[in-house]
Amino acid sequence: MPNTNISIDELKNLAKELRINTIETTFNATSGHIGGSLSVVEMLIALYFKYLNIDPTNPDKEDRDRLILSKGHAALSYVPCLAMRGYLDLEEVKSKFNKTNSKYGMHPDSKKIRGCDCSTGSLGHGLPIGAGMALGLKHKGLDSKVIVITGDGECQEGSNYEALMAANHYKLNNLIWIIDRNHFEIDGNTEEVMKLEPLDKKAEAFGFKVIKCKGNVMKDVDKALNEAWNYKEGPVCIISDTSKGAGAVGYQGTVLSHYVSLGDNPKDVEKMINYIKETDMDTIGG
Ligand SMILES: Cc1ncc(C[n+]2csc(CCOP(=O)(O)OP(=O)(O)O)c2C)c(N)n1
Numbered sequence: 001m002p003n004t005n006i007s008i009d010e011l012k013n014l015a016k017e018l019r020i021n022t023i024e025t026t027f028n029a030t031s032g033h034i035g036g037s038l039s040v041v042e043m044l045i046a047l048y049f050k051y052l053n054i055d056p057t058n059p060d061k062e063d064r065d066r067l068i069l070s071k072g073h074a075a076l077s078y079v080p081c082l083a084m085r086g087y088l089d090l091e092e093v094k095s096k097f098n099k100t101n102s103k104y105g106m107h108p109d110s111k112k113i114r115g116c117d118c119s120t121g122s123l124g125h126g127l128p129i130g131a132g133m134a135l136g137l138k139h140k141g142l143d144s145k146v147i148v149i150t151g152d153g154e155c156q157e158g159s160n161y162e163a164l165m166a167a168n169h170y171k172l173n174n175l176i177w178i179i180d181r182n183h184f185e186i187d188g189n190t191e192e193v194m195k196l197e198p199l200d201k202k203a204e205a206f207g208f209k210v211i212k213c214k215g216n217v218m219k220d221v222d223k224a225l226n227e228a229w230n231y232k233e234g235p236v237c238i239i240s241d242t243s244k245g246a247g248a249v250g251y252q253g254t255v256l257s258h259y260v261s262l263g264d265n266p267k268d269v270e271k272m273i274n275y276i277k278e279t280d281m282d283t284i285g286g
Contacts, residue, residue, distance in 0.1 A: 002051045002229060012218045012281070014084065015045045019247040019276045021080040021094065023262070023269055029076075029098040030263030032106065035251070036151055037076035039182040039242035042221045042281065044081045047147060051225050056086035059115045065144050066133055068118040070126020071151035071180065072107040079104050079113065087115030124157025126150060127177060131163040134175040145229075149178045153185025156194045161206075167235040168207030175235040176228050177208065180215065182244035184255045203237040215240030216281045243284050249275040252284070 018041050026032045048054070052065045069078045079097065083090040096102040103112040107121025117133075120126055130148035137144045150160070167175050179199065183189055190196050200210045209231050213224035221240065228236040245257025249272050262269055 001053070002226070003049070006050050008219050008222060011042075011045055011049060011222070014049055015041050015218060015281065016276055018045055018077055018081055018084060020273050021084070021090065022077040023248070023272050023276070025076055025080055025094045025097045026260065027262045027266070027269045028095055029106075031259065031261040032076045032098065033073040033258060034076060034248050034260045034262075035184065035245040035255075035257030036071055036180065036182065037074040037078070038246045038248055038252075038257070039215070039244050040071075040074050040149060040180045040240075041077050041081075041246065042216050042218050042242075043149065043178060043180070043240055044077060046218065046221045046225055048081055048085045050222070051229060052147070053144065054085075054115070056115060059087060062140075063142050063144055065147065066117040066130075066137075067147045067149070068120065068126040068130045068133075069108060069149050070120055070130075071123065071149060071154055072120030072126075074149075074151075074180075075104070075106060075108045079108060079116075082113065082115045085115070088113070123151070123154040124159040127160045127163040128166075130175060130177070131166045131170075131172060134167070134172040135170050137174060138170075138172070143174075145174045145176060146172075147176045147178065149180060151185065152179055152181045152183065152190050152196060152199075153193070155179060155196055155199065156185075156190075164203070164206035164208070172235045173232050176238065177203075177235065178238045178240055180242055181239050182242045184244045184258065186255075186258050188255055199239055203239070208235050208237040209233065210237050210239060212239045212241065215242035216246050216284050218282070246281060246284050247276045247279070248272050
């Protein structure tokens, strides 16, 4: 059951905090994938603070919901989000992320990170693993949901389409696939590199109920998740229209945000943090 005690404003404040934590973590790590980490912030916050049935004091509880960050390069916001939710020490995450011998590498390792349900980083694997998990949970008679977050560029990986077929075949109504539709992959706009549209019709053709939202507008994200949580007929796909690098002023909405070096740029960091503090993300277009 979602935590209905938390308001949209509280979620928006948590999203601001996570954006700032992500920028500071990148600065300490010297560089990283801030584009795809910042675009997915609202979705991570709404899931971890409102929707997921989880218990940070008991990360392995059997009937928990599972989240797979298939776009594992977004660990720069995912791992600080786990810390904010109580799984990890936030200061340790911020100072040790991607340092030699750290538990917190550039991509998340479920054997080392409390609360992480699946090691990811090699794109195209989260959805197949998630479909298998969702089927396994059903066989066990558990009511848990599996949430898989992929990038949009990641939708070009063929392995996803085998998982979509299986999700439809097994009527996996406990599987929610979220596409972080920030329009850019590593080397350009998705429609120029390898056309994805019409993504909604493709997901529908695979038997998914499609829900669209503005993924950096918390109220919209909340509405989409609420609808997905209550849908019982089959698997759901949320197409979350976002801005790549949302909050990283100077990079936001561009392919340049994909991987940014911030270590030598404390002034850029200060500018980004001030911008995040002052800006209502509801005004950022996807
Ligand atoms: C199998 C695989 N091939 C290539 C990469 C290198 N890579 C890391 S991020 C990325 C682009 C992903 O684009 P998208 O899914 O749109 O992610 P986002 O824009 O949200 O960062 C690529 C190609 C990888 N991690 N895994």
